Amino acid sequence: MTGPLLEVRDLRVEFATRRGTLRALDGVTFDIAAGEILGVVGESGAGKSLTGAAIIGLVEPPGRVSGGQVLLESQRIDDLPREAMRLVRGRRIGAIFQDPLTSLNPLHTIGHQLVETLRTHLPLSAAQARERAIELLRQVGMPAPQARLAQYPHEFSGGMRQRVVIALALAGEPRLIVADEPTTALDVAAQAQIIRLLRGLAQAHAVSVMLITHDMGVIAETCDRVAVMYAGRIVENGPVDEVIRRPAHPYTAGLMASVPTLHGDGRRLAQIAGALPDLDAIPSGCAFHPRCPKASPRCAEERPELALVRRTRAACWWPIVEPGAA
Amino acid sequence: MSDARTPAPERPAPAATVAEARGLARTFDLRRPLAERLLRRDAPRAIPAVQDVSFAIARGRTLALVGESGCGKTTLARLMVGLETPTRGSARVAGVDVHATLAGPADAARALRRRMQMIFQDPFASLDPRWRIGDIVAEPLLEQGLIPPAQAHERVTALLASVGLAGADVRRFPHQFSGGQRQRISIARAIATSPEFLVCDEPTSALDVSVQAQVLNLLVDLQRERALTMLFISHNLVVVRYVADDVGVMYLGRLVELAPRGELFGAPRHPYTRMLLAAVPDVHGARRERAPVQGDASDPLAPPPGCAFHPRCPHANARCRVERPELRDSGGVHVACHAVEEGRL
Numbered sequence: 001m002t003g004p005l006l007e008v009r010d011l012r013v014e015f016a017t018r019r020g021t022l023r024a025l026d027g028v029t030f031d032i033a034a035g036e037i038l039g040v041v042g043e044s045g046a047g048k049s050l051t052g053a054a055i056i057g058l059v060e061p062p063g064r065v066s067g068g069q070v071l072l073e074s075q076r077i078d079d080l081p082r083e084a085m086r087l088v089r090g091r092r093i094g095a096i097f098q099d100p101l102t103s104l105n106p107l108h109t110i111g112h113q114l115v116e117t118l119r120t121h122l123p124l125s126a127a128q129a130r131e132r133a134i135e136l137l138r139q140v141g142m143p144a145p146q147a148r149l150a151q152y153p154h155e156f157s158g159g160m161r162q163r164v165v166i167a168l169a170l171a172g173e174p175r176l177i178v179a180d181e182p183t184t185a186l187d188v189a190a191q192a193q194i195i196r197l198l199r200g201l202a203q204a205h206a207v208s209v210m211l212i213t214h215d216m217g218v219i220a221e222t223c224d225r226v227a228v229m230y231a232g233r234i235v236e237n238g239p240v241d242e243v244i245r246r247p248a249h250p251y252t253a254g255l256m257a258s259v260p261t262l263h264g265d266g267r268r269l270a271q272i273a274g275a276l277p278d279l280d281a282i283p284s285g286c287a288f289h290p291r292c293p294k295a296s297p298r299c300a301e302e303r304p305e306l307a308l309v310r311r312t313r314a315a316c317w318w319p320i321v322e323p324g325a326a
Numbered sequence: 327m328s329d330a331r332t333p334a335p336e337r338p339a340p341a342a343t344v345a346e347a348r349g350l351a352r353t354f355d356l357r358r359p360l361a362e363r364l365l366r367r368d369a370p371r372a373i374p375a376v377q378d379v380s381f382a383i384a385r386g387r388t389l390a391l392v393g394e395s396g397c398g399k400t401t402l403a404r405l406m407v408g409l410e411t412p413t414r415g416s417a418r419v420a421g422v423d424v425h426a427t428l429a430g431p432a433d434a435a436r437a438l439r440r441r442m443q444m445i446f447q448d449p450f451a452s453l454d455p456r457w458r459i460g461d462i463v464a465e466p467l468l469e470q471g472l473i474p475p476a477q478a479h480e481r482v483t484a485l486l487a488s489v490g491l492a493g494a495d496v497r498r499f500p501h502q503f504s505g506g507q508r509q510r511i512s513i514a515r516a517i518a519t520s521p522e523f524l525v526c527d528e529p530t531s532a533l534d535v536s537v538q539a540q541v542l543n544l545l546v547d548l549q550r551e552r553a554l555t556m557l558f559i560s561h562n563l564v565v566v567r568y569v570a571d572d573v574g575v576m577y578l579g580r581l582v583e584l585a586p587r588g589e590l591f592g593a594p595r596h597p598y599t600r601m602l603l604a605a606v607p608d609v610h611g612a613r614r615e616r617a618p619v620q621g622d623a624s625d626p627l628a629p630p631p632g633c634a635f636h637p638r639c640p641h642a643n644a645r646c647r648v649e650r651p652e653l654r655d656s657g658g659v660h661v662a663c664h665a666v667e668e669g670r671l
Contacts, residue, residue, distance in 0.1 A: 043536060187394040187395055188562075188602060188607075189394065191607070192605045192607070214535065216535065220609045221608075244609055254536065255535065258538070258539035260538075260562075260568055262567065262591065262603070262606060262608055268543055268546070268568070269538075270539065271536065275504060275506065
């Protein structure tokens, strides 16, 4: 019996501000199994990027992790000293961000950057590292990898740059990749290519992926499971088909209905009433209750925890249980 | 330059046409300063951002233009409202040549400005952070002299209500609003002068999905109520499906397909349109394998000869590599593709 690759337990992140302490993550709990792709969705400010940052130890002041645990292969990594955490990042967890240019040094060729990264993490000679760099570029689908080693980031298209970033993230042979909006800055064609690549890597190398995105279409085609965040908490976590086709949480249902699709004849999108709450005014009980069509007095008073509804888990006192659904 | 300012020979557009592009083209000169050019012996560098684009939008209809980044769709939007000057061709709105009118007598220019408005992608950059919302929305009304200042408050309150904001919001500043609310403010300002023609450049790309749904619904409602004629620019085909009557697909500065919405989504003709549709991530086709997409868009500095799409096209043959296909009408659907024309596709 092996446990999950990544376990996140009751994670809390706070921001000290002049108006007092804001709780941006409030008890986030989830697992990622080996080789699994977990999608984390939510709207701006829901806490999805912050969850990723907390896992890789990159929460910036005035934010701080104020509670909870993060375990990678059953070992706590949230309390590691800075230097030790820096080694975990890169060697055991790779990170991919939205804008590939922030992860690449414009002054060095990509060959130089790959070789440097490889030799930081693995005991390789310069020649071996170069061979490995070519191999990595080939893995991420870069045509003519040998020739491209000598090129600088600006000589690549957006999609190709993101491939280079993925190659860099893979250099330390990590078990987990945290990818924060990796396809958001890309055109739809390049987006499809990157998604195929991430799925292929997860399958071929048993790498787990935490894919943070606001794009439900990307989640639908990429992930095994999906966690939906709202106001700093996970409100639903389940198999991707279940969450998308038969969501149990009313927020998930509203979110899915507001996604434009190529099907159906409607010329009107379903909309969720109201707006996301500010961090300094998160409603009591279930944070979604003021916008929820199913809310009852209990929802304003007691905060629901994740509980099994069919094959998904929802934090809701009145989850949607379809009649006839087994 | 000068020929763009001379009104085109008068051939009145059909009565119902509100906005029209006639052979519009815009080239951006990217050359370095002269001294540097002489030193480095640079070749001239120019991006043909928009080339020979023609379309007409009838009153109360919405034309959406889609394409990948760099295809020229934003330049085209800016050409239509006179924010860019065409290198060739003309833009006509409400029966007059946009660029000739804006360069002409002040009265006529002002009258035209009242009749066309634009909404931009970034609701954070398009509102002056030092102005209160009331002033932002009232400005076009007062600048146009459409109402006396004493009536401004009442009108602004009504406009804010029509986009779902509270009257009390007039005293607040842009930073006190979320992205979706800011885009509502932009919309209130844009419709303040009761324009006939509204250009929306990626109005929801910066918004979250639930907010996007609210803003798209608002635009569709306003358009119906006010019989607005719209040009809607987006990189997202799926979004366009909810707002457009007709859809134009652009590739490297040219229209490659222009069709009614149902035709474009139901029976896409051009290989590029098909590729875009196949590449759309679809929530309800979970775990569907997307069609493999070939290559990246070509360098706009050096567009390929012949059909610009041929390096990525699975149906390209020798003719496609040398001869550029014209946009041809076949039963209301306009397509620029040799393969379609020859019946190979």
